[in-house]
Amino acid sequence: MSTLAVLRLELRRLLLRPWPWLLAAAVLAWLGWNELLAVGAFLKVQDRLALLPAAPGFTDIVAVPLLAQFAEIALLLVPLLSMQALAGERRAGTLSLLLAQGLSARSIVLGKYLAQLLWLLALLALVLLLPLLLAPATTLDWGKLAAATLGIALLLAGLLAVGVACSSYARQPPLAAALALALTLALWAGVAQGRAPQLAGPLLGWISLPTHLQPLLRGLVSTSDMAYFGILIALALSLATHRLGRERELG
Amino acid sequence: MSSPPPRLALRAVSRRRAGRMVLKPTTLHLAACEVLGLLGVNGAGKSTTLMLMAGVLAPSGGRVELNGADLGEVPERARRHIGYLPEHAPLWPELSVREQLDAHGHLRGLRGKALAAPREALLQRLDLAPLARRLCAQLSLGQRQRVGLACALLHQPDVLILDEPGTGLDPVQTENLRGLLRERAAAGAAIVLSTHLLAEVTALGTRAAILHQGELRHDAPLRAAHAVWRVTLGTRQTEPARAALTALAEAIEVEDAQHLRVQLRSDADAALLARTLVGANLALLGLEPAAPPLARVFMDIAAGRGERAA
Numbered sequence: 001m002s003t004l005a006v007l008r009l010e011l012r013r014l015l016l017r018p019w020p021w022l023l024a025a026a027v028l029a030w031l032g033w034n035e036l037l038a039v040g041a042f043l044k045v046q047d048r049l050a051l052l053p054a055a056p057g058f059t060d061i062v063a064v065p066l067l068a069q070f071a072e073i074a075l076l077l078v079p080l081l082s083m084q085a086l087a088g089e090r091r092a093g094t095l096s097l098l099l100a101q102g103l104s105a106r107s108i109v110l111g112k113y114l115a116q117l118l119w120l121l122a123l124l125a126l127v128l129l130l131p132l133l134l135a136p137a138t139t140l141d142w143g144k145l146a147a148a149t150l151g152i153a154l155l156l157a158g159l160l161a162v163g164v165a166c167s168s169y170a171r172q173p174p175l176a177a178a179l180a181l182a183l184t185l186a187l188w189a190g191v192a193q194g195r196a197p198q199l200a201g202p203l204l205g206w207i208s209l210p211t212h213l214q215p216l217l218r219g220l221v222s223t224s225d226m227a228y229f230g231i232l233i234a235l236a237l238s239l240a241t242h243r244l245g246r247e248r249e250l251g
Numbered sequence: 252m253s254s255p256p257p258r259l260a261l262r263a264v265s266r267r268r269a270g271r272m273v274l275k276p277t278t279l280h281l282a283a284c285e286v287l288g289l290l291g292v293n294g295a296g297k298s299t300t301l302m303l304m305a306g307v308l309a310p311s312g313g314r315v316e317l318n319g320a321d322l323g324e325v326p327e328r329a330r331r332h333i334g335y336l337p338e339h340a341p342l343w344p345e346l347s348v349r350e351q352l353d354a355h356g357h358l359r360g361l362r363g364k365a366l367a368a369p370r371e372a373l374l375q376r377l378d379l380a381p382l383a384r385r386l387c388a389q390l391s392l393g394q395r396q397r398v399g400l401a402c403a404l405l406h407q408p409d410v411l412i413l414d415e416p417g418t419g420l421d422p423v424q425t426e427n428l429r430g431l432l433r434e435r436a437a438a439g440a441a442i443v444l445s446t447h448l449l450a451e452v453t454a455l456g457t458r459a460a461i462l463h464q465g466e467l468r469h470d471a472p473l474r475a476a477h478a479v480w481r482v483t484l485g486t487r488q489t490e491p492a493r494a495a496l497t498a499l500a501e502a503i504e505v506e507d508a509q510h511l512r513v514q515l516r517s518d519a520d521a522a523l524l525a526r527t528l529v530g531a532n533l534a535l536l537g538l539e540p541a542a543p544p545l546a547r548v549f550m551d552i553a554a555g556r557g558e559r560a561a
Contacts, residue, residue: 002358002360005357005358005360006358008354008357009343009354009357009358012345012346012350012354013343013345013346016345016346017345092341092343092344093337093339093341094341094342094343096302096305096307096335096337096341097335097337097341097355097402098358099306099307100305100306100307100329100333100335100337101329101330101355101358101359102306102326102327102328102329102330102333103330103358104326104327248306248307248308248309249308249309251266251268251302251308
């Protein structure tokens with residue numbers, strides 16, 4: 001019940017702030033423009049694709065790369081969104097209002113996390129609309145698109161959990177954003193592992209985000225990738241809950 | 252039959268921050284209908300004490316009890332029983348005044364009519380109805396203060412903890428606030444208010460506590476400061492004066508042949524005392540409060556000369 005009340009409050013505040021809307025508008029404008037370019041390129045190579053026996057389709061050339069671009073944007077977008085979650089409340093003094101209601105740290109963290117996740121998933125749905133609007137004029141690989149969408153949703157959930165955890169430790173939102181961005185980039189650094197496997201060991205490879213995102217973008221859904229994101233989310237939210245639980249002691 | 256536990260009790264509560272003791276072990280009790288004025292110079296530890304009472308901070312030592320239960324063990328009790336107005340009345344700036352109250356109500360578990368009725372009553376009572384749709388970010392200091400107060404009162408708590416509630420209020424609003432708090436106290440709420448203004452405490456309080464350098468230096472009923480009078484007689488016979496004052500005194504103590512210390516009943520005052528003695532044809536040479544007024548106690552403590560609470 002209290003989680004729901006925090007979620008409701010946070011969602012309302014997100015919808016009333018100009019900042020999330022500006023971020024969403026910028027993301028959609030950028031991806032819309034890139035989709036136009038991708039569709040143009042796709043149309044240009046139609047004659048050559050027709051000669052290939054298993055040629056990549058609209059999903060491989062336009063839809064999934066668009067989602068992959070959104071994933072890269074999310075590396076910056078999510079820290080900018082999540083920085084306000086707890087650090088913003090702390091700076092504005094409104095965290096004491098939540099603590100004085102006797103709300104548990106878990107309720108506060110979960111409520112805020114779920115509200116921001118809903119906002120990110122709504123943005124993902126809008127991004128998804130870009131290729132879906134062209135579905136009547138082309139042939140979509142629905143299975144691959146669903147797997148890629150699941151991958152992006154899990155990535156957003158994971159990055160957001162990391163962002164909320166950083167926000168719980170910081171006193172200033174910009175510091176929370178910087179910390180979250182640094183951690184996110186560190187997790188993303190596995191891209192280098194993909195390109196130069198000799199530089200990174202198997203553990204570094206396993207903890208890197210792209211190791212688990214790339215199969216999903218290719219349409220491969222495995223329990224180990226799902227488990228990875230589950231562990232990342234649970235670990236980050238546990239850290240956030242633990243830190244907020246100590247707020248009453250630390251002050 | 253055992254007496255009911257105090258609404259709020261601090262039992263040897265202390266708070267340490269960054270290795271420094273910001274509140275030394277402090278014991279305080281607050282019963283129903285009591286209004287405790289918490290005084291102290293800047294940095295005395297007033298806001299820390301209030302945050303400990305509200306459950307926003309956890310004590311480093313001792314325990315805070317709410318209706319007999321340890322607040323640290325049942326923090327959810329704070330939701331129902333405590334109304335807290337922090338210093339500077341922080342508000343969520345994106346929300347309108349009505350939404351702010353709704354958000355507080357939802358966090359306290361209020362829904363439907365249980366929320367709408369007190370919300371509208373408080374909007375009217377605190378003169379916030381014309382501002383109900385205005386964003387909190389656009390409010391003046393006094394308006395923010397009133398919204399914060401409405402949020403603290405929304406769920407009709409048993410314990411009200413108010414940090415500088417009079418900040419930014421004009422005289423009309425100040426009187427309105429005092430009336431509202433008196434009503435809540437009369438309805439059984441225990442109220443703690445921290446303020447720099449002694450007049451605020453003497454106008455509203457039933458008790459005053461003074462903190463200095465993180466230590467409770469004074470905790471006494473306010474009435475005591477005005478209810479005990481030292482009478483200087485023009486004769487060296489105290490017995491006729493004793494007899495005349497029996498009806499309006501709770502206790503009379505003879506200091507010497509010319510001086511009496513009289514503790515008045517709650518319905519008597521110094522003017523009645525003087526009229527009674529003059530009416531009994533007794534020469535009255537002097538009448539002064541036996542206990543020093545609160546302002547003097549406060550100034551003495553602030554100067555480092557004052558008393559220490561037991």
